[in-house]
Amino acid sequence: MTRSACRTRRTLRVAGAGVAALLTLSACSSDDSSSGSDAASGPASSGSTSSSPELSGTVTVFAAASLKESFTTLGEEFEEQHPGTKVTFNFGGSDSLAAGVTGGAPADVFAAASARTMEVVTDADHVDGTPATFVRNQLEIATLPGNPDGIASLKDLTKSGLKVVLCDEEVPCGAAAQKALEAGGLELTPVSYEQDVKSALTKVELKEADAAVVYRTDVVAAGGKVEGVEFPESADAVNDYPIALLKDAPNAEAAEAFIELVRSAEGQQVLDEAGFLKP
Incomplete structure (x- = not known):
């Protein structure tokens, strides 16, 4: 009444x-x-x-180059879920990013393409908590569309006259490629060593190389610009990808929320569609 x-x-x-x-x-x-x-x-x-405070401000994420497409998608999703936030990325070779973090570059989150690279940051006491593996990645051979050189195996990359590109051994994709070559008992002299996996892939896309050993996710991201060739030795060189909140994160609260999104079912679906493997 x-x-x-x-x-x-x-x-x-x-x-x-x-x-x-x-x-x-x-x-x-x-x-x-x-x-x-x-x-x-x-x-x-x-x-x-409504007592929990709303997230705001910029989240700065240092992430391995192979995460570019999937993390960009997740960054846009995060901004939609949390109006007033902005996610900025620094993509590159994991070793260079680790050097930036330990050198004092302002960042909130670090996502590396190998546990070894993450150890560089944790050993320098720049990580808050324990890094978590959120995906894994496997190598493939990227060839020109149509695979005109008929590359069917890792051994085929040792053919005379074939221009092959690898990542530098200090970069996770380069270290993984070397491990795969060792597993196959093979030696390979590339025409160049690149500082990150995207640079190696670009050499093939621009037809400056006949093939490159990259991640399967990069082949997926390239679409029809390259063709992927699987090889069994890649099973001996699968990389774990850890992610961590950095100790001096300028926006720790929003950074933790971004990491939660990456590890959530929604985030894992985006990463799965990009070609990553489950952790």
Whole structure:
């Protein structure tokens, strides 16, 4: 019963009968009390829900070059979920990024393409908590579209006259390629060593090389610009990708939320579609 309705009934009852008026007043008082109780409980409940502060500000993420496409997608999703935030990325070779972090570059999150590279940062005491492996990645051979050189195995890369590009051994994709070559008992002299996996792939896309050993995710991201060739030795060189909150993160709260998104079912779906393997 509303307060206006009660007020009208009070006037009518008082004019007709005092007892009825008293009964009406009692009923209205009861209704008003109940209504007030509900009103009090409503805001208290909603107040507790909205008590957690909203995220804002910039989240700076240092991430391995092979994460560029999937992390860009997740960054856009994060900004939609948290209006008032912005995610900026520094993509590159994991070793260079690790050097930047240990050198004092301002960043909130570090996602590396190997556990060994993450250790450089953790050993320097720049990580808050324990890094978590969120995906894995496997190598493939990227060839020109249509695979005109008929490359069918890792051994085929040792053919005379074939221009092959590898990542530098200090970069996780380069270290993995060397491990795969050792597993196959093969030696290979590339025409160049690149500082990150995207640079190696670009050499093939621009037809400056016939083939490159890259991650399967990079082949997927390139679409029809290259063709991927799987090889069994890659199973001996699968890289774990760890992610961590950095100790001096300027925006730690939002950084933790971004890491949660990466590790969530939604984040894992984006990474799976990009060709990454489950951790």
